[in-house]
Structure formats: structure tokens, C-alpha cells
Amino acid sequence: MPTRLDPVEVVTIGAGWAGSIIAKELTEEGIEVVSLERGGDRGPDSYMKMHDELRYDLHFEFMQDLSRNTYTFRHSRDQKALPMRKYGSFLPGTGVGGAGVHWNGQTWRYLPYDFQIRSRTIEAYGEEKIPDWMPLQDWGITYEELRPYYWEFEEMTGISGKAGNLLPEAEGRPNYEFDKHEGNPFEGPRAHEFPTPPMIQTPSIERFMDAADSLGLHPFMAPSANLSEEYTNDDGVSRDPCQYCGFCDRFGCEWGAKASPIVTSIPVAKETGNYEIRTHKEVLEILYDEANQEVDGVRYIDRQTGDIYDQPAEAVALTAFALNNVHLLLYSGIGEPYDPETGEGVVGKNYCYQNNCGTPTGFFDDEKWNLYMGAGALSGAFDDFNGNNFDHSDLDFIHGGNTAIEQVGIRPVNHNPVPPGTDSWGSEFKKQSLKYNYSTLFFNTQGAQLPSVNNYLDLDPEYTDEYGRPLLRITFDWTPNDRNMAEFMAEKNNEVMRAMNPDKMRPASGELGGYNIYEYQSTHNAGGAIMGDNPDESVVNTYLQHWDAENLFVPGASAFPHQAGYNPTDTVGALSFRAAEGMLEYLEGGGMLE
Amino acid sequence: MRDNDQQHDSEQNNGVESRWHFSRRNLLKGAGVAGGAAASGVLGYDLVAMLQNGDGEIPEGEPPVEELPTAEEAGAEAFEFFNLDEALMVEALAARIFPTDELGPGATEAGVVFFIDHRLDGPYGEGEKHYMEGPFYPERAIPEQGWQYDLTPKEAYNRALTALSKYVQQEYDDTYVDLPPERQDDVISALEAGEIDTFGTLAPSAFFDMLRTNVLEGVYSDPVYEGNRNMIGWRLKGFPGTPGALGSYRGRIGEADFIEIPPTSLEGQDLGPEPGAGGPEPAGEGVGENTAADGPGLGEDANETTDANTTTTDTNTEENE
Numbered sequence: 001m002p003t004r005l006d007p008v009e010v011v012t013i014g015a016g017w018a019g020s021i022i023a024k025e026l027t028e029e030g031i032e033v034v035s036l037e038r039g040g041d042r043g044p045d046s047y048m049k050m051h052d053e054l055r056y057d058l059h060f061e062f063m064q065d066l067s068r069n070t071y072t073f074r075h076s077r078d079q080k081a082l083p084m085r086k087y088g089s090f091l092p093g094t095g096v097g098g099a100g101v102h103w104n105g106q107t108w109r110y111l112p113y114d115f116q117i118r119s120r121t122i123e124a125y126g127e128e129k130i131p132d133w134m135p136l137q138d139w140g141i142t143y144e145e146l147r148p149y150y151w152e153f154e155e156m157t158g159i160s161g162k163a164g165n166l167l168p169e170a171e172g173r174p175n176y177e178f179d180k181h182e183g184n185p186f187e188g189p190r191a192h193e194f195p196t197p198p199m200i201q202t203p204s205i206e207r208f209m210d211a212a213d214s215l216g217l218h219p220f221m222a223p224s225a226n227l228s229e230e231y232t233n234d235d236g237v238s239r240d241p242c243q244y245c246g247f248c249d250r251f252g253c254e255w256g257a258k259a260s261p262i263v264t265s266i267p268v269a270k271e272t273g274n275y276e277i278r279t280h281k282e283v284l285e286i287l288y289d290e291a292n293q294e295v296d297g298v299r300y301i302d303r304q305t306g307d308i309y310d311q312p313a314e315a316v317a318l319t320a321f322a323l324n325n326v327h328l329l330l331y332s333g334i335g336e337p338y339d340p341e342t343g344e345g346v347v348g349k350n351y352c353y354q355n356n357c358g359t360p361t362g363f364f365d366d367e368k369w370n371l372y373m374g375a376g377a378l379s380g381a382f383d384d385f386n387g388n389n390f391d392h393s394d395l396d397f398i399h400g401g402n403t404a405i406e407q408v409g410i411r412p413v414n415h416n417p418v419p420p421g422t423d424s425w426g427s428e429f430k431k432q433s434l435k436y437n438y439s440t441l442f443f444n445t446q447g448a449q450l451p452s453v454n455n456y457l458d459l460d461p462e463y464t465d466e467y468g469r470p471l472l473r474i475t476f477d478w479t480p481n482d483r484n485m486a487e488f489m490a491e492k493n494n495e496v497m498r499a500m501n502p503d504k505m506r507p508a509s510g511e512l513g514g515y516n517i518y519e520y521q522s523t524h525n526a527g528g529a530i531m532g533d534n535p536d537e538s539v540v541n542t543y544l545q546h547w548d549a550e551n552l553f554v555p556g557a558s559a560f561p562h563q564a565g566y567n568p569t570d571t572v573g574a575l576s577f578r579a580a581e582g583m584l585e586y587l588e589g590g591g592m593l594e
Numbered sequence: 595m596r597d598n599d600q601q602h603d604s605e606q607n608n609g610v611e612s613r614w615h616f617s618r619r620n621l622l623k624g625a626g627v628a629g630g631a632a633a634s635g636v637l638g639y640d641l642v643a644m645l646q647n648g649d650g651e652i653p654e655g656e657p658p659v660e661e662l663p664t665a666e667e668a669g670a671e672a673f674e675f676f677n678l679d680e681a682l683m684v685e686a687l688a689a690r691i692f693p694t695d696e697l698g699p700g701a702t703e704a705g706v707v708f709f710i711d712h713r714l715d716g717p718y719g720e721g722e723k724h725y726m727e728g729p730f731y732p733e734r735a736i737p738e739q740g741w742q743y744d745l746t747p748k749e750a751y752n753r754a755l756t757a758l759s760k761y762v763q764q765e766y767d768d769t770y771v772d773l774p775p776e777r778q779d780d781v782i783s784a785l786e787a788g789e790i791d792t793f794g795t796l797a798p799s800a801f802f803d804m805l806r807t808n809v810l811e812g813v814y815s816d817p818v819y820e821g822n823r824n825m826i827g828w829r830l831k832g833f834p835g836t837p838g839a840l841g842s843y844r845g846r847i848g849e850a851d852f853i854e855i856p857p858t859s860l861e862g863q864d865l866g867p868e869p870g871a872g873g874p875e876p877a878g879e880g881v882g883e884n885t886a887a888d889g890p891g892l893g894e895d896a897n898e899t900t901d902a903n904t905t906t907t908d909t910n911t912e913e914n915e
Contacts, residue, residue, distance in 0.1 A: 044616055049860055051836035054815035060723065070725040073739060082739045085725040203850045236613035243842035254839055256616030263616045271613070368852035372833055373843035412814035412833045424786070425691040425806055426779065434697060437831050438852060463727060518740030 002299055007312035008034045010583065011298055013283045013328065016098020017569060018319035018555045018576040020261035020269065021153075025580035027274035031587065034311070035275070036300050038282035039095030043262050047254035051247045053411040062102045062250065064092040069465040071323060073517045075477040076454060077340060083463050083471065089516065090353075090523040091250070092321045096277060097262045099321065099523065100569075104249045104376030104408060105225030105258050107159050108566035109150050109574075111387040112143035112188045114448075117562060121398055124388060129398060134481065135350060135451050137561040140533035141542040143188045146574050151192055153573030154223075157259035158231035158239065161194035161223030163187070184220045186383040199228045199242065204369040204441055205380040208405040211499035217382045222404055224377030225259040225569075235268045246409020248376030258376060280304045284467055286316060286332040286552065294551045295334070301467065315551040315583055318529075319576070322558040326351075326457045326528035327472040335529075335539050335548050338456050340475075346539050348457040350530045351474065352563040354522035355401065355447030355482045357512065358489030362502030363419050364439045371438050374409030381405075385445065385492060386565040397484040399450060401565030403493060405443035412437075419504045441500065444508070445489040446522075448565040452479045457528045478512045486512045524568050529558035531575075543582025543593045544575060550592050555579035662823050665707050672708070674715035675748065680755050681707055686771045690778050691809045699826050706812030709821030713808065714748050721746030732795050743796055747804065754801040757792040758785070764792070817859045828857035835859050 010026055012019035015035040023033045055061050064070075066088070072081035093099035113120050118136045121129055130136050163170070164183025171192050181198055198221035201209070209219035226242035242257040256263040269275040280303045287296040287310065297312035318325050329335055329347050338349035381404035383389060392398050416433035417440035423429050460473040478486075490510030497505055532538025535547040544559055546552040555576040557568045564571075582593050663672070665685040670678040688701035688710075701707075713719060730744040745753060758781070762770045766777060773781070784790050788799045812821035814828070816836065822828065828835050835857035837843065846853055 048839040051838070051841075052816055052818075052860060054811060054819055058811065058815075059718065063723075065723050066725045067721075067723055075736070075738065079736070080731065080734055082731060082735055082742055083725045083727070084740065086741050087723075200844075200848050202847055232610050232612045234610055236610050238612040238615040240616065241844070243837075243840075243844045244847045245837045245841055245843060247837075263614075267614050370843070370847060370849065370853055373847045412827060412831050413810050416810065425782065425809075427693050427695045427697075430692055430695070430700070431697055434830055437833075462729070514736070514738045516738035516740070518738075 002308040002310045004310045004312070007297070007314070008032055009313065009587070010034070010315050010317065011036060011311055011313040012317040012319050013286075013298060014038075014098055014320040014324075015096050015261065015266070015277050016093065016319065016321065017100040017261055017265075017573055018579075019098070019317060020100075020265040021573060021576035022317045022319060022553075022555070022580045022583065023275050024265040024269040025577065026583060027269045027272040029584055030272075030274060031584075032274045033269070033276075034313075035277045036281040036283055036298065036311070037096050037277055037279050038303065039093075039279065041096050041277070041279050042101065042252065043096075044252070044254050044256045047252040050251050050254055051245065053247075053413050056102075056247075057250045057411060058413060060087055060091060060250070062093055062095060062252070063087065064094045067466075070471060072460040072463050072471050072473045074473070074475055075514055077475060081460055081473045081475070084517045086518065087520070089519060089521045090525055091520070092323065092523065096266070096279060097260050100260045101252050101262065102250045103225075103258075103260075103569060104406075104567075106377040106379065106567040107154065107157070107223050107225045107570045108402070109147075109188055110143070110564045110566060110571050111186070111389075113387040114562075114564045115139045115141060115143050115146070117399070120388060125392060125398070129392070131480070133453050134479070135453055135537075137350070137451075137530070137532055137537055139542075139561055140531055140538070141578075145542075146571075146578065147188070147191060149574035149577040150570060152577045153570055155192075155195055156233050156235065156264050157225050157573075158195045158227055158233055159223050159225055159259075159570075160196040160199055160228035162198050162221060163190045163193045164218075164220060165189050166193060167191050181221050182218070184381075184383050185218050186386065186389045194223060195233075196228050196231050198222075199224050199226065199375065199378050200244070201380065202369070202373075202378065202407050204371065204407055205378070205405055207441065207500050208443055208496070209380045211496050212380075212382050214499050215496060217384045217496070219380055219382045222377060222379040222381045223570075224375070224379070226253075226375040226377050227257045227259075233264070235264075237264055237267060239263055242375045242378075244373045244375050244378065244409075246372050246374045246411070248374070249408050282467075283320070283328065284308070284469070286318065286328055286334060287312075288332050288334045288549060290333070290548075293548055295549050313551075315553065315587060317579065317583065318552060318554040319556060322525045322528065322556050323457070323472055323474075325554055325556050325558040327459075327469075329529055329539070329546075329554070330457070330459050330472070331469055334546060334552065337458060340453060340456055343453060346530070346535075346537065348528050350451040350527040350561050351455050351457045351476060351525075352449045352451055352527045352560065353476065353515070354524040354563055355449045355478065355485060355512075356444050356521055357401075357447050357482075357486035358403070358491075358493040358508040358510065359442055359444035360490075360494050360497035360508040361417065361440060361442040361506040362497050362500055363417070363436050363504040363506075364441070365503040366439075368438045369407075369441075371407060371410045374407040376408050377406075378408065379404045379406040385489065387448075395484070395488065397481045397488065399448040399481075399565065400485065401445040401447035401489065403443065403445040403489070403496075405441065410437075417442075420506045441502070443493065443496075445493060446565055446567070447482065447485050447489065449526075449563045450479065450481050451527065451562050455479070477515050483512050486510050524557065524563055526557040526560040526563040526568060529554050529556075530561040531559040532561065541593065542578075543585075544579035545582055545586065545593055547592075550590070551586065553579045553583055553586075659824055662703060662705050664702065668708075673711045675719065675751075676707075676711050676714075680751075681711065682771045683755055683759070683769075684710055684751075686778060687782065687805065688809045688812065690775065690782055691806055692813050698830050701809055701813055703823065704813045704826045705821055705823040706809055709812035709815075709819060710751075710808050712820045713811075714751060719746060719748035721748075741800065743800070745796060750796065750801060750804060753796055754793065754798075754805075757790070757794070757796075757798075760792045761790045816861070818861045822859075825857045825859060833857060836863075838863060 074081035212219040336345040418432040459470040487510040490508035685707040692701040694700035735742040834855035
């Protein structure tokens with residue numbers, strides 16, 4: 001029998017971005033918060049041996065241990081779902097700071113179009129533009145309503161960028177002179193310039209941006225959570241600038257320059273004395289009191305002793321990464337599971353991913369760049385083919401994506417570019433991969449991935465995790481919208497690559513095969529516990545409060561009704577600040593929030 | 595008591611007093627940053643040529659060239675997982691996948707066979723972090739569902755090397771190591787294309803992918819893992835290896851010309867606690883000296899050390915866990 005502990009005011013399940021932001025906002029108001037984190041503790045001082053491609057990049061030191069818990073996968077309902085036994089098209093993090101430790105730091109606000117995607121699409125192109133298999137939904141909140149929360153996340157982390165659409169009354173930053181860069185003209189209106197200027201524009205990024213310029217596109221330096229200069233945020237946390245060391249994605253930052261919960265939200269929460277992180281504790285189940293439409297607390301296991309505890313709480317924040325959020329909701333029976341046969345139910349509905357497409361590769365015979373240098377969000381981009389920034393009247397898809405070149409730092413084991421027709425081994429492979437190692441440039445479009453009635457999450461009937469719980473089953477494949485978008489982006493991006501005039505080129509193919517689970521693509525898993533203003537079509541309201549459990553809040557990418565053409569973290573951060581505001585209001589007055 | 599002058603710099607952004615400073619600059623002197631002290635450093639081809647034809651001497655300050663035995667010279671006792679036949683076969687396969695040729699040394703000189711042996715004898719070989727619960731349906735899986743075999747990497751190598759020897763025996767009435775290089779390449783092509791019928795349920799191409807990945811790991815990962823001996827792989831590619839804890843390219847990343855930096859390895863660097871061991875340091879009061887926030891640019895002349903005069907170390911509240 002689990003040991004029942006004394007109640008606490010708030011429990012968060014996981015101490016990543018969402019959990020730690022909720023903890024900071026609530027503990028600063030005197031509320032006692034406990035974060036239960038299944039992984040261990042870590043911080044910048046334990047990253048001194050970080051520059052090790054084999055351990056961190058190729059063998060996933062910071063990632064969820066699949067032998068303990070993984071996901072099953074199939075393309076469609078008539079197939080047998082099988083476990084993802086090895087990594088993997090996506091990489092859930094584990095440990096204090098969650099994926100916020102090993103992320104790249106690419107930090108984007110979603111477009112105003114994204115939040116009202118259904119109504120704006122119908123307004124622009126008529127209802128028939130949305131195919132009947134695509135359950136497109138407005139988010140229930142507008143860009144303007146979310147803007148202040150976006151700013152809270154960007155100010156806390158010190159995002160480096162140049163605004164391209166400042167409101168007249170926007171606040172600049174003191175002593176902030178600015179050189180040639182333009183911002184993104186398509187971005188949602190900003191009430192603030194970015195906290196710090198853009199990162200250094202490197203020669204390889206310049207080559208891409210000049211090419212885009214020559215075609216009349218609007219390139220700009222992408223907003224980055226790798227600090228371009230030293231920065232002190234309003235909480236009084238100071239961090240050093242990024243050193244462009246090339247070990248960023250899948251690595252921790254020993255400089256603290258890459259924003260993570262460990263060097264932004266967690267120290268502030270701890271300073272209040274109201275915050276406790278219990279590491280090596282995995283939540284097995286959220287204790288649901290269906291009659292009273294609320295949760296009693298959580299049941300968790302101490303992974304070091306095997307003891308099981310019930311931790312009662314006045315409110316619970318489910319902040320365990322999009323997929324794990326949905327897994328716990330389904331396993332704990334909170335909300336009606338989505339049934340693809342009838343279309344009834346909501347938990348597991350609108351699972352979305354990321355359609356990275358249109359990747360041309362250019363080989364330059366006598367040019368070489370210092371590509372071993374780099375940073376996770378060191379990137380040049382254009383947004384001309386994102387959202388509804390371009391006319392779709394006679395196109396066979398909607399939305400689009402941000403197109404960007406990155407210089408994240410290439411590492412030797414995993415980066416052996418060879419021109420088309422070269423073997424994958426032997427002397428010719430060795431010769432070409434050495435010749436083109438620093439003479440190859442490529443970029444792609446991060447395509448928005450829109451929902452389908454056939455793409456969803458539920459519990460697997462056969463495979464279980466180490467505690468005997470059924471694994472989360474992912475039923476997913478690319479949709480016609482993805483395939484048609486990929487064709488369009490290939491053509492556009494091949495044009496940009498040609499303008500970069502490589503000596504040899506492998507054009508983007510535009511063909512999307514079947515979605516595969518074994519090749520890394522993106523960890524932008526979204527949906528499954530989506531937000532909205534209608535309980536019949538969503539799991540949480542616009543404060544991320546669960547319609548069927550008023551003291552349970554579920555901020556995270558699981559709340560996205562679709563995945564946009566950008567990285568999700570800025571929006572996860574914004575929704576977490578909003579959810580924290582909702583939790584404060586709930587803890588005072590109770591009841592469902594409007 | 596906080597010295598207000600020092601404090602001034604870090605308040606430049608918005609007048610907020612800095613309560614935490616995750617500054618590292620004041621740790622720079624201690625951390626082993628620039629491994630290869632010699633400014634010139636022996637770069638890609640010079641050491642490569644030296645190893646190949648054994649002439650020329652090593653510039654002062656460069657680590658001595660480690661003479662590496664072949665599998666045969668090392669003998670069975672040098673291997674923890676492979677028996678000698680298996681080691682010789684893996685060495686021969688690796689030598690065709692990443693050959694020694696006019697461009698320079700290959701998998702053999704990098705010590706790939708020792709690297710793979712060492713990996714298979716450890717957690718990687720046991721299939722650490724892989725989901726190995728049944729049932730297993732490799733024959734029902736679609737390719738997009740990835741690895742579905744009930745085999746850890748160790749078991750996959752055992753199965754594959756036995757099957758491969760049987761195939762070579764049937765096809766060429768010989769052993770793999772004794773085949774001429776062209777025939778050895780034909781066997782690898784057949785492996786990659788899946789045209790070998792002695793593997794049972796394990797698809798030959800699945801083993802080829804594993805082997806090829808392990809060979810590249812053996813050539814290019816940090817020498818602390820027993821491969822990439824003398825940093826051969828990094829020298830061939832002009833890859834600087836680890837910029838070292840707190841290393842920095844900030845000062846040079848904007849430059850147009852390619853910069854060759856002698857490679858440094860994690861080996862032999864005193865780099866502080868094991869990852870994941872310590873939490874963030876406890877919070878202090880003083881703010882580190884705010885010199886220009888460049889680390890000792892490894893791209894710069896390696897023996898010019900940045901003079902970061904240190905004050906108190908800055909840290910934040912000690913973890914109470």
C-alpha cells in the first residue's frame with residue numbers, strides 16, 4: 001500500500017520548462033510547490049566533460065531511457081503497432097531541466113494566423129479549403145492575448161534577435177545600437193524589441209541570406225536563446241554570452257549561455273524557500289476523483305528505493321512532455337479518450353508532429369567554412385512561405401513553414417556529406433566525405449503539421465513499461481497536406497540553393513515516404529491534450545485547466561491543436577506563464593476559470 | 595560586502611542588481627582548456643603522412659605518436675569480447691569500410707577493432723537503453739518501425755560474424771580475412787544489399803548499418819573510448835575535437851577563412867566532476883570580473899592565455915536535494 005504523505009499546495013509532474021515556470025510563478029506568490037522529477041539533478045558544473053559526441057549526441061545521455069518506457073508506433077489502424085526499441089525520430093529528455101537542458105534554443109512566437117487558423121483559413125479561402133479529414137480548430141486564445149506571456153518567457157531567457165514588426169509604442173532596450181540586420185516582417189506585432197541583439201552572422205549563414213535576398217525573400221537572423229551578449233534579466237539572473245563551441249543540441253551548456261530552467265526559473269523558485277524538487281521520483285498515476293471532477297494528488301515511485309507514495313495536493317500541474325502528458329491522462333482515466341472510429345472523445349485527439357521538408361544540399365569545391373564552430377540557435381531564416389504569409393488560393397495545401405539554415409556545429413561521426421552517387425563506405429566515400437566535410441551547406445523548411453482524424457494517441461493493448469503500465473501508442477503518418485507542402489517547398493528551396501551557386505547539388509526531392517520512427521527528425525511532438533473554448537472538442541481550456549478536473553492544469557505542447565511552422569518552446573513557455581496565472585486564480589477562488 | 599565598481603558592469607542591461615551570476619570566466623585558468631600547447635600543432639596530413647611512411651619527427655609539445663598493434667600482433671588476450679578470429683574479421687571489414695589509402699590512415703590505424711570490442715563488452719553491447727521487452731515481430735514489422743530483432747548489439751555481432759563466415763565459406767571456399775580486397779568489398783556490397791542468405795531473421799543490411807556506424811564511431815569519437823588513436827580521424831578531417839570545457843570560438847566564428855586548430859581530446863584533461871554528479875554551485879555574492887566575455891579562443895594563438903583576474907566564484911543556492 002502506498003504511503004500517504006502530508007498534502008502540499010501544488011505538485012508539478014516534471015521539472016522542465018513548464019514545471020519550473022509554474023514553480024517560479026507560484027512560489028514567488030508564497031505558494032508551496034513540489035516538483036517530482038523522474039531523472040537526476042544536474043547543472044552547469046557537471047557539464048565540464050560535455051564535449052563528447054559519442055556519449056551525448058549519439059548515445060543520448062540526457063534522454064529518456066527507452067528500456068524503462070517507450071512508445072509503440074504504426075502508420076494506420078489496420079497495422080500492428082510495434083515499440084520504438086531504439087532512438088528515434090524524437091528524443092524526450094529526462095532529469096532536472098528536462099529537454100530545456102539539451103534543446104537548441106530556437107525560440108519563436110507562433111503567428112497570429114496559427115491561433116485562429118480555422119476561422120482565418122475559412123475567411124481567406126472558404127470552408128471547402130479545409131479537407132473533412134482535417135479537424136482544424138482555433139486555439140481559443142488570440143496572439144494578442146498571449147503576447148504578454150511570450151514576453152515573460154523571452155525576457156526571462158534574454159532572447160537574442162531583431163524585431164521586424166514593432167508596435168509604435170514598443171519599448172526598445174537601453175544602449176542598444178543596431179547594424180545592418182532587418183527583423184522578420186511577417187512576425188506577430190511586438191510590444192518589445194528583443195532583450196538582446198541577434199547572434200553573429202557567420203559567412204555560411206550570410207551566403208544563404210544573400211541568396212534569399214536576391215530572390216526577393218526576406219531573410220533575417222533567427223531569434224535565439226543562446227545569448228549574443230552578457231544579460232541580466234528582471235529576476236536578477238546574469239548569464240555569459242554564447243561561445244559558439246559547436247556542442248549545443250543534445251548537450252548541456254557549461255557557460256549557462258544557453259537558457260535552461262537550471263539557469264533561469266529554478267534558482268529564483270528555490271530562493272523563495274517554497275520550492276522542493278524531488279529527483280528520481282516517477283509519477284505512476286494522477287489520482288482522479290471523477291465524482292468531484294478533481295484530482296486528489298499523484299501516486300509516485302521512488303526509483304532508487306522502489307517505495308510508492310501518494311502525494312495529495314490542492315492542485316496539480318501535468319508538465320511531463322507532450323507525449324507523457326497524454327500517457328498519464330489516458331492511464332489515469334481523466335477525460336474521454338478519442339475514438340477514431342466515431343470521432344467521439346478528446347484525449348489523444350489531434351496528435352501532430354513536424355514536417356521538416358525541402359532539403360537541398362550544396363557541395364562547394366573550393367570553399368570551406370568553419371562549420372565545427374556553431375550554436376544551437378545560430379541560424380538565418382525567412383518566413384515568406386509560412387502560415388498564411390502567401391496566397392494559397394490555387395495551392396493544394398494550407399499553412400507552410402519557416403525556412404532556415406543553421407550552423408549548430410557539425411561533429412565528425414555523424415556528418416559525412418557526399419555528392420549524389422557516392423557509396424556509403426570505402427575509399428571513394430572516405431575521399432568525398434573528407435573533401436566536402438566543411439564545404440557542404442544545406443537548409444530546410446520546418447513545415448507546420450496539421451491534424452488528421454487518423455493521427456492520434458491511445459494506450460497500446462500489448463506492450464507495457466517497467467511498471468506494467470500500457471505504453472502510449474502513436475498512430476501517425478504524413479497527410480496529403482504534408483506531401484503537397486513538401487513538393488512546394490522543395491521547388492522553392494532548390495531555387496534558393498541554386499542562388500547560392502554550389503558546384504554540385506543534391507536537390508530537395510519533395511517526396512515524403514512513410515513517416516519513420518528510427519531516423520531523428522524533430523522532438524516537436526504536439527497535441528493529444530489540446531486547448532480550446534469548447535469542452536467537446538478540447539481537453540483543457542485557455543488557462544490549460546482540464547475541463548473534467550478543475551485543479552489539474554496541463555501546459556505543454558500537448559495543448560497545441562496543431563503544430564505550427566516553428567519550434568514550440570516559446571509557446572510552451574508562454575502557455576506555462578498563462579497556466580500559472582490561472583492556477584493562482586484557481587487557488588484563490590476555485591472553480592472553472594473563464 | 596559587494597564592491598560597487600565590479601557590480602557596475604553587470605547592471606548595464608536594465609539596472610537590475612545581479613543576484614545570480616552563472617559566470618564561468620573566473621574558472622578559466624583552472625580548467626584544462628587548450629590541450630595541445632604547441633601553437634603549430636601537427637595538423638591533418640603531416641602526422642598522417644608520418645604515420646604512413648614513418649618519417650619526420652614530432653614537433654615539441656605534441657603528444658608522442660602511439661604505436662598501435664594490429665589485432666594479430668595484439669593477440670586474443672587484448673580483446674574482452676571478440677575471440678581472435680572475430681577480431682581479425684572485424685578488423686578486415688573495418689579496413690574496407692574506412693580503408694588506409696593514399697589519403698591517409700584508416701580504421702586499422704585508428705584502432706577501430708579495439709573500440710568496437712570495448713563497446714560491445716560494455717553497456718552498449720548489452721543493449722542499454724533499448725526496449726527489449728517481447729513479443730518480437732521482426733517479420734511483421736514495416737521498415738519504418740525500425741529495429742525489431744530480439745538481439746542486443748553483442749548478440750547481433752555474434753550472429754552476423756558467424757553467418758558471414760559461413761557465407762564466405764560457401765561462396766569463396768575461404769575465410770574473409772584471406773580474401774583479396776576486391777572480394778572482401780564484394781562481400782560487403784552483398785551485406786549492404788541484403789543478398790546473403792545465412793543470416794536467418796536478422797536482415798544483413800540491418801547489421802551493415804550497425805557495423806558502419808560503429809566503424810565511423812571508432813574513427814571519429816573521442817580517443818577516451820579507445821578509437822581515433824593519435825586523433826587520426828580528427829586530423830584527417832581538420833576537426834579540433836573538444837574545444838575543452840569553457841573553450842570558445844566566439845572571437846573567430848565571424849572569420850571567412852578556414853581555421854585549422856590542432857585537435858584536443860577529453861583524454862588527460864582535468865575537467866571537473868562526472869556529468870550529472872554535482873548540482874549548480876551554491877550562490878555567492880561577488881560578481882566575477884567582467885572582462886570581455888571571450889573565453890581563451892582556441893582559434894587564437896594557443897599559448898596566449900586570457901588574463902581573467904578572478905574575484906569570488908559565483909554560484910547560486912546549493913541544491914537542497
